[in-house]
Structure formats: C-alpha cells, structure tokens
Amino acid sequence: MNVESPKRVEKIKECPECSSENLSKDYGRGEIVCEMCGLVVDDYYIDEGPEWRAFDSAQRESRARTGAPMNYLIHDKGLSTQISWKNKDAYGRTIPHKNRGQIYRVRKWHRRIRISNATERNLATALRELDVLSSKMGLPRSIRECAAMIYRQAVEKNLIRGRSIEIVIASSLYAACRKCNVPRTLTEVAQAADSDEKQIGRAYRFLSRELTLKLMPTKPEEYIDRFCNKLELDRNVISRGENIINQATDLGLTSGKGPTGVAAAAIYISSILEGTPRTQRAIAEVAGVTEVTIRNRYKEIAEEIGIEIDTN
C-alpha cells in the first residue's frame, strides 16, 4: 500500500484564482474544481478523513477512496524483489571482483524472469488498471479476482489483440460483476472507466462468446437492493419491490424488457405503497433509464397485478 498520511496538508477553502468559495469535489476524478472559473484547485483529492465502517454498498461507494492499493493482484502477486545494483551483499560488504560476473548474470536473469515477455507485461499493466477501476467503483476483492481470472483467460486465448487493455479490463469487470450476481450497468462501468460504452459492450460480448462465460441475462431483482440504497429507501420497500418483480415475472411481463427498467418500475410502485414515494425522475436517474420507460413498465405491471395507485 503506497499510503501516505491520510490527512491532507490543509483543507483548501477558496479558489486561489478568483477567491470564490464554490469549490466542488469530483470524487470520480479525485479533483477539487472551482465552480466559478473552472480551475482545478487540487488534483489529488482523495482522503477526507477516516471512513470507519460501511454498512451497505452505497455507503461503501461514497466513502471509498479513489486511489489504488498497489499490492495484491499485481501480476506476480507483489512478491517479487529486485536485486540491487550496488555491489554489496546482504551484510553490506563489497562483493569481491571475482564474483561480480556471476552476480551480474543473476541480476540479468532475475529481471528477465520477472517481467519477461510481452504477455506478462501486458498483464501487469492490465491488473493495475483493474485495481484502479474496481476501487473507483467500490467493488469487493472477490470481484476483482474474478475479473482478473477472466482477463487472464482472455490473454491466454489471444483475444486482446486489436482491443485496448482499458476496454478489455472494463468488460472483464462488467462480466465479473454479473457472474457474482452484483450487476453494475454497462453505463456505470463505462463512466468509471471513462471510456466508450459501446466498445466495452462489444468487447464484453466477444469475451463471453469466446470464453463461453454462460451468463444469464441479468435479473431485475438484483438491481433493487442497490437502487433502493441509493434512494435511501428502507428494507420494506426493497422486499416489496422484489415481491412485485416476482409476480411480474410469473406473469411474463419482464421477459424481453430491460432489467433496469423493470427494477425501476417496481421500486416506484413499492415506494408509493410503502408510504415513502420517490419521484420518477429520481428513480430514473439512479437506474439509468428514462422516466418514460418507468411509466410504461409500471403501468403494465400495476395493471396486471391489480395494484391501484392513487396519485393524490
């Protein structure tokens, strides 16, 4: 862990350029930006004090640090050492001249073994990228490892050629999330990776076909928990929402429909029924769909299930 002190030197209160106090924090990028003149006041904004515990995924996400823990998941698991270029032995004694040739050869081979070929080098940078990306998204270790495995397989099968590491890493991560039943939407991954959603999607489809990842289409209820957390809705809404989705699924209302849209509609209905309504817009935003889609879904569902919704 390349950790320096978590306390930043001092808190910056105003923009040095225009002395405005409207500074906004961009956690995704780790920057503090002045809203008046657009100056990036601090581009290494990471820590804002301790985050003690995270009770759920939303909190973890909002509290997580952006930086990359540097050690695990590095291609050689961070276990490598380098032989120093000083001609000293472990006790600091100078190595006699007659042994220098030997030491030199050892060093040379040691380096060559460590990051020998192109694939290993590729893997090294890729896994570093994976680490950055997944900690940005607040994903647990198990998913990183899953993504790393997928990526390794892709490397072994020579599937990366012609695709950028960035894109393949992002799609491996997306696949891993689905495999572990903690789906993130393609949009979310693309935003965090700061790259093109279409490319990631294409790479993902390619990977899943070539590696036969056999991933089922995502089920709407897997989104409910996370969306509800973001909307600060309690357990009752979540379980009622899941209930609604199950009913809708039994009635065949969900097949062919976008899972996020269905989840959003279920949450909408459920939040109203539980007395803690959220606006369509708010739900649409966290779910990554439009209000119109929510409307269409929830009308279908409400009608079939026989739930009446008063909008008064």
Next chain:
DNA sequence: AAGACGAAAGTGGTTGA
C-alpha cells in the same frame, strides 16, 4: 414550480432472409 403523463420521432441492437 414540480411532478406526472403521453404522443411522436429518433436511436442502437437483434434477427432473419
């Protein structure tokens, strides 16, 4: 002013010839 509603046109992806 904010939220919900719905019509109409547009978009990107899948399917089948």
Next chain:
DNA sequence: TCAACAACTTTCGTCTT
C-alpha cells in the same frame, strides 16, 4: 448485407397539485 422490428430514449406540450 440489408431491412424489419421491438425496446428504449429524447423531446415537448399538457395537466394536476
């Protein structure tokens, strides 16, 4: 490779509270 198609989005005007 192309066209048809369904799902979803965008946009915009209207209605309600």
